[in-house]
Amino acid sequence: MENCNMKRGFFFLRDCDHPAHQSCCTCGKAFCNDHLRIKPGSNEPVCLDCLGKTMQQSPQNKANTASRDRYNDDYYYDDVWCYGYRHNYYSSYRPWYVGHTSDLQGSHFGENDIRVFEPSAEIDDMDAEAPDPEANVFDS
Amino acid sequence: MKFFGAFSQYKALSDEQKSFISNAQKKFVKTPDELVKFFKPMAVFDKTCDEARAQLLNYVILFGILSFLGIFATAALAEDYSIIIAVELLMVLLTFVGIIIRWRLGKIDIHNNLREFVVPVVNLIGQDMEAGTKVSLDLDLRGKTLDSKLKDTRKDDPGWFSYPKVTTRIYDDPWFKLTGQLVDGSKLILNVDDQVTRLDKTYKGSSGKIKSKTKYKVKHEIMAGLALKHKKYAVAGENELSVLGDGLKYKDGDNRQLICLRDKIKTQDVDAHVDPQRCLALLGKIFMSVQPAAEKGS
Numbered sequence: 292m293e294n295c296n297m298k299r300g301f302f303f304l305r306d307c308d309h310p311a312h313q314s315c316c317t318c319g320k321a322f323c324n325d326h327l328r329i330k331p332g333s334n335e336p337v338c339l340d341c342l343g344k345t346m347q348q349s350p351q352n353k354a355n356t357a358s359r360d361r362y363n364d365d366y367y368y369d370d371v372w373c374y375g376y377r378h379n380y381y382s383s384y385r386p387w388y389v390g391h392t393s394d395l396q397g398s399h400f401g402e403n404d405i406r407v408f409e410p411s412a413e414i415d416d417m418d419a420e421a422p423d424p425e426a427n428v429f430d431s
Numbered sequence: 432m433k434f435f436g437a438f439s440q441y442k443a444l445s446d447e448q449k450s451f452i453s454n455a456q457k458k459f460v461k462t463p464d465e466l467v468k469f470f471k472p473m474a475v476f477d478k479t480c481d482e483a484r485a486q487l488l489n490y491v492i493l494f495g496i497l498s499f500l501g502i503f504a505t506a507a508l509a510e511d512y513s514i515i516i517a518v519e520l521l522m523v524l525l526t527f528v529g530i531i532i533r534w535r536l537g538k539i540d541i542h543n544n545l546r547e548f549v550v551p552v553v554n555l556i557g558q559d560m561e562a563g564t565k566v567s568l569d570l571d572l573r574g575k576t577l578d579s580k581l582k583d584t585r586k587d588d589p590g591w592f593s594y595p596k597v598t599t600r601i602y603d604d605p606w607f608k609l610t611g612q613l614v615d616g617s618k619l620i621l622n623v624d625d626q627v628t629r630l631d632k633t634y635k636g637s638s639g640k641i642k643s644k645t646k647y648k649v650k651h652e653i654m655a656g657l658a659l660k661h662k663k664y665a666v667a668g669e670n671e672l673s674v675l676g677d678g679l680k681y682k683d684g685d686n687r688q689l690i691c692l693r694d695k696i697k698t699q700d701v702d703a704h705v706d707p708q709r710c711l712a713l714l715g716k717i718f719m720s721v722q723p724a725a726e727k728g729s
Contacts (some may be wrong), residue, residue, distance in 0.1 A: 301558045302718055303614050356513045362473045368467070368546070373555045376708070389614065408615075408663060408723045 295323035297338065297387075298398050301377050304405060305389045317341035328371060340399060342366070343375025433483035434532055440476040441539055448473055452541050455572040462565050463557025463611075467550060474546035481543070484536050491529040498522040542572040545703040549607065552621065555711060559613050566611035575604045575627045575649070575701055594641070595634035602627040615663050618687070619714075620656035621703055625649060647701045655713035656691035664688070664721045675720055690717050 295307035311321035315338035316330060322338045330337040345368065366372070381404065388395070388405040395402065398409075444452070451457055452473060459466060465538075505512070549570065556566065568712035580602045587597040607623040628648040636642045641662040666688050672681055680695035696705065 299558065300614070301555050302714065303559050305614070310595065364478060368471045368474050368550050368554070370554065370558070371556050372551055376551075376555070376711075380711070384719060387615065387718070406723070 293321050295326055296398060297322050297326040297340070297349060299326070300386070301373055301380075302384075303387045303389050304400065306394055315341055321353075328366070328369075331346040331355075331366075339371055339374040341376070342372070343371050344378050345375075346371060347375040347379055433479060433486050435538060437476065437479045437483040437536060440472070440479055440483075444472055444476065452539055455570075455574075457570055459568040459570070460565050461568075462563060463553050463560060464562075466496065466553045466566070466568060467557065470545060470550050470553070472474055473541065474550050475548050477541050477543065480536050480540050484533050484540070485544060487529050487533040487536070491526055491533065494526040494529060542574075543702065543704040544571055548623070548707050548710075551707040552710060553609070555621065555707070556609070556611060556613075556621075560611060561614055564612060566609055569608040571604070571606045575606075575625055576600075576602050576629060580604050595632055598631040599634075600629040600631075602629070602714050613657075616660045617663070618658040620654070620658075620691075621710060622654040623710070624652045626652065626656070626689065627701060647699055649703065650699045650702055651696040651698070651705050653689060653694045653696070653705065653710050653713065655693075655710060655717065656689060657717050658684075658687040658689045659721060660687055661724065662686075663724055665724050667721050671720055671722075675716055690721075692717060 295309045295311045298304040299307050302343045307323060307326060309323035309325060312324050313336045314321050315327065316333070316335035316342050317337055320338065320414055322336075326339050328339065328342055329335070329337045330342065330353050341415045371422075385404060386400075388400070388407050392402050392405075392407060395405070441449070441452075447471065458464075459469075461469070471644065498519060501515065501522055505515045505519060509671040551566065553566070560566070581600060582603045583599075583601040585599040587595075587599075587681075589596065603624065603626055605622065605624040607621070609619070611619050613619055626649070628645040630648070631643065632646070633643045664703075666683055667681070667690065670678055672690065675692055678695075680689075680691040680693075682689045694709050694713055696709060
């Protein structure tokens with residue numbers, strides 16, 4: 292089964308390991324359920340990237356909240372906002388890609404759009420402990 | 432009538448969420464997903480609440496004007512006295528009902544920073560964290576001009592019957608503090624500290640009348656810090672970091688390099704929310720100024 296085509300993350304792009312379930316009605320690529328939403332007004336699946344872009348293309352005028360109403364607060368306070376925002380943000384930011392550049396094929400991102408870590412600098416000591424804000428940031 | 436929606440959304444909130452709205456201050460140690468799930472219904476409620484209060488204000492103004500006009504109508508149309516009086520009373524009643532409902536909604540309103548800043552920032556930071564990793568979030572949305580936040584008061588009083596008299600109060604409101612660990616192992620610190628200056632001025636107008644006015648000056652200070660691992664990132668030197676401009680602080684430790692950036696936003700609206708994009712821009716600037724550990728010098 293094909294894997295989800297979404298590159299998740301904001302400052303750090305990673306591959307999504309989940310199996311794809313449905314295709315986006317806008318870009319046609321296959322995505323997992325986490326990265327799909329129902330397109331407002333059409334009842335079709337749309338990926339977070341395409342839906343986010345549509346939201347960002349709406350007028351940015353703060354006084355005009357109609358664009359946000361159109362897509363429902365569910366979308367604004369959801370991951371969709373992050374995916375839409377990163378679309379614009381990457382005009383001045385090159386995200387780090389945690390993976391192999393060969394895996395970028397078929398994604399929205401090319402080798403020039405991203406930065407990669409050297410293989411020797413792999414993440415090797417992650418801890419999922421709750422951070423202590425009082426602790427010295429240099430400790431570990 | 433949006434206030435029906437606002438009250439039903441408030442009713443649907445959990446006890447913990449209602450308690451947060453009334454206290455508006457809490458320290459959380461949760462995953463970003465859990466936090467967004469916790470805040471989202473409150474954010475939706477807060478938006479509806481603000482819309483309902485704006486709508487009610489319009490109704491109160493409308494009914495108030497109609498009540499005022501009703502007094503003249505009563506006098507002019509003395510023949511239909513009873514109907515006019517009934518309509519007049521209805522308008523006055525609706526005006527008061529509108530004021531009371533608006534006041535009740537104001538009591539359960541929470542600062543817009545929750546929905547406009549906290550939810551987007553926590554959501555976005557969560558995109559770059561391993562599933563299950565917790566963040567520490569210290570929130571204080573009680574208000575910027577509480578007595579407990581008053582840092583300094585200065586009075587400029589020239590004496591009895593002498594004007595202008597100016598009282599300056601300075602408040603410090605560190606309302607947002609988030610710490611966590613990103614997917615690359617970097618430690619993240621985000622702080623927002625608002626400094627509010629309230630100026631109460633009593634002065635003599637050109638007609639000789641004594642007038643008073645209150646003015647606010649608000650300075651939002653955003654601090655974004657990243658403690659980057661030497662294993663992942665090359666230590667950035669003064670030259671590389673100088674592009675980050677004013678507000679930069681950095682320190683090198685045994686395992687990490689800490690880079691902090693500050694941004695200041697000035698406004699005169701004490702209820703203004705902070706734009707999350709200003710905060711995320713600081714993090715982006717820091718990440719753009721560093722290089723992977725093995726790449727530097729190659």
